[in-house]
Amino acid sequence: MxxxxxxxxxxxxxxxxxxxxxxxxxxxxxxxxxxxxxxxxxxxxxxxxxxxxxxxxxxxxxxxxxxxxxxxxxxxxxxxxxxxxxxxxxxxxxxxxxxxxxxxxxxxxxxxxxxxxxxxxxxxxxxxxxxxxxxxxxxxxxxxxxxxxxxxxxxPVLRNQGRLPWIIGLSLAGVLIVGMSGAVTALGDTLFPASSLAQGVQEDLSPVTHFLVRLRVVHPFLAVLVALGAGAGALFVRDLKPEAATRRLALSLVGLFGIQLAAG
Structure with missing residues (x-):
């Protein structure tokens, strides 16, 4: 109880x-x-x-x-x-x-x-x-x-699991890095909002703008890279451990990465 x-x-x-x-x-x-x-x-x-x-x-x-x-x-x-x-x-x-x-x-x-x-x-x-x-x-x-x-x-048992611990560890590290870059990007968007998409792109690429503005261009590339890598890792784990729960969680993770990218 x-x-x-x-x-x-x-x-x-x-x-x-x-x-x-x-x-x-x-x-x-x-x-x-x-x-x-x-x-x-x-x-x-x-x-x-x-x-x-x-x-x-x-x-x-x-x-x-x-x-x-x-x-x-x-x-x-x-x-x-x-x-x-x-x-x-x-x-x-x-x-x-x-x-x-x-x-x-x-x-x-x-x-x-x-x-x-x-x-x-x-x-x-x-x-x-x-x-x-x-x-x-x-x-x-x-x-x-x-x-x-x-x-x-x-x-979880991670010993004698081949590349599984590395896939999980690298995926988690990637998510943390993307989260950090996203937090800094959100801070830049809050402090230095752009009035239009064109102005935002111009400011992102300008060498004289504030560093928080210039860093905004990095986050989308990191997010796509990590989403693709972690998504591929999830599918690899699904094939490596074809239990029903593992397959369900792996596919859910891939779907969540897709939703996150679309929302971003």
Whole structure:
């Protein structure tokens, strides 16, 4: 009974965390990251902002929802040690999730303290955004594995699997790199919006524009390259391991890459 409830809870935490991340993207897109000033964890020096602006409400909501994520993940860790026996993989996933949610909070606080928000167009902000994105991806991965392992209790076997570990590792690394370039590209689009496609292309290719603008041209090529490579890798794994679940997941992954490219 405890394990069944934990499985539901772990998938619920994953879904909630995705919603928080999407709201965080909205914070960046609207330039509301400085809505609480350089104060953290307080908002403009107040526990609850009085007469807040729209930007303050957006940022404050993100902080509150992120704080709840921390509480939920801490609960995930504690409950894993109650619900599962020693050396169960769900415990490992929960502990890694706990570490990553702490680093997620630390990175978010650093963005505020060092004022790497709002209209800041420095290289330091671009690096911080990329690091933030990688940590977020790793957190989502850890939460997903926690829920998956809680549901199945089975660790993947990577030894004596030929090229399989390399395919998976390179695909994951490629996705992280594309995510980093996408985060920096989105930052450039937010800070230096183009009024038309023609103007955007002209600015992307100009040697005198801001580096965040020039980097925008790199992301589409990286995205296509990684999508094709990872998609081919997924099909290779499907043929290597022709079980029904593997085939279903591989085809789903290829479909998701296609949707992602179309959306981009």
């Amino acid at each position: 405890k394990q069944t409830a934990y499985i539901r809870y772990s998938w619920g935490v994953l879904g909630y965390t995705i919603a928080v991340i999407l709201w965080g993207a909205y914070v960046r897109a609207t330039g509301s990251g400085a809505g609480c000033g350089s104060h953290w964890p307080l908002c403009n020096g107040e526990v609850i902002p009085i007469s807040p602006r729209i930007e303050t409400l957006v940022e404050f909501t993100h902080r509150v929802s992120s704080g709840l994520t921390l509480v939920l993940v801490v609960g995930l860790v504690i409950w894993a040690f109650v619900a599962f026996p020693g050396r169960h993989p769900a415990r490992l996933g929960a502990c890694v999730s706990g570490i990553l949610v702490m680093s997620e909070v630390a990175v978010g606080a650093g963005l505020v303290y060092f004022e790497l928000v709002a209209g800041n167009a420095s290289a330091a902000r671009a690096i911080a955004i990329a690091v933030h994105l990688v940590n977020t991806f790793l957190l989502l991965g850890a939460l997903t594995l926690t829920a998956w392992w809680a549901s199945s209790g089975v660790l």
